[in-house]
Amino acid sequence: MKLITADASPFARKVRVVLRETGQTDAVEEVQVMTTPVATADEVKAANPLGKIPALILDDGRALFDSRVITRYLDSVAGAGLYPEDRIWDILTLEAMADGILEAAVLMVYEGRVRPEEKQYAGWVEAQWAKAIRGVGAVNDTWMEMLSGPLNMCQISVGCALGYLDFRHPDRDWRADHPALAEWYVTFGARPAMEETRPA
Numbered sequence: 001m002k003l004i005t006a007d008a009s010p011f012a013r014k015v016r017v018v019l020r021e022t023g024q025t026d027a028v029e030e031v032q033v034m035t036t037p038v039a040t041a042d043e044v045k046a047a048n049p050l051g052k053i054p055a056l057i058l059d060d061g062r063a064l065f066d067s068r069v070i071t072r073y074l075d076s077v078a079g080a081g082l083y084p085e086d087r088i089w090d091i092l093t094l095e096a097m098a099d100g101i102l103e104a105a106v107l108m109v110y111e112g113r114v115r116p117e118e119k120q121y122a123g124w125v126e127a128q129w130a131k132a133i134r135g136v137g138a139v140n141d142t143w144m145e146m147l148s149g150p151l152n153m154c155q156i157s158v159g160c161a162l163g164y165l166d167f168r169h170p171d172r173d174w175r176a177d178h179p180a181l182a183e184w185y186v187t188f189g190a191r192p193a194m195e196e197t198r199p200a
């Protein structure tokens with residue numbers, strides 16, 4: 001299998017962490033691409049008409065996307081139990097929360113890097129940040145219990161979301177009002193799979 005990926009992509013990082021946590025790195029070749037919403041790489045278009053990464057190309061040529069589909073597929077292949085049935089709706093909701101934090105944080109980056117300066121809208125950027133930090137607050141205030149116990153997919157998703165906030169929005173200081181989550185991330189972020197995939 002081939003994973004169309006980029007080291008800076010937090011959605012691709014979720015998949016790369018799952019590959020490492022479930023012992024499947026040898027089964028998947030990671031193919032690095034450079035792609036943006038206004039300059040989609042050819043390999044990305046070929047794998048995903050929506051022009052987004054990650055995409056996982058299976059050995060029979062079919063491509064899977066988006067990240068949540070790929071992580072669930074890899075979990076199923078490995079029988080890793082990242083989506084335990086008895087908590088499935090909580091797992092999926094918290095996974096969606098983490099992905100929503102990421103979507104807002106990625107859009108903020110695109111606004112600054114992809115949109116021409118004279119068209120950038122600071123109010124829109126702040127509205128995206130408000131979404132992201134509300135999500136962080138909700139995890140800190142009501143979802144911490146889901147982050148303890150055996151490794152599951154919402155832990156990986158939240159970990160990758162926080163890692164991306166550190167990578168692209170360090171000045172926003174998500175830790176300031178979220179001590180429980182900050183403490184959890186000290187340990188989770190030190191997992192070998194997280195260290196190995198940390199964007200530089």
Ligand SMILES: N[C@@H](CCC(=O)N[C@@H](CS)C(=O)NCC(=O)O)C(=O)O
Nearest residue numbers: 009010011036037052053054066067
């Ligand atoms: N919901 C998608 C989001 C993927 C996504 O937005 N990836 C970004 C890179 S981090 C991308 O490919 N952006 C290019 C674009 O939006 O055209 C997923 O979970 O895979």
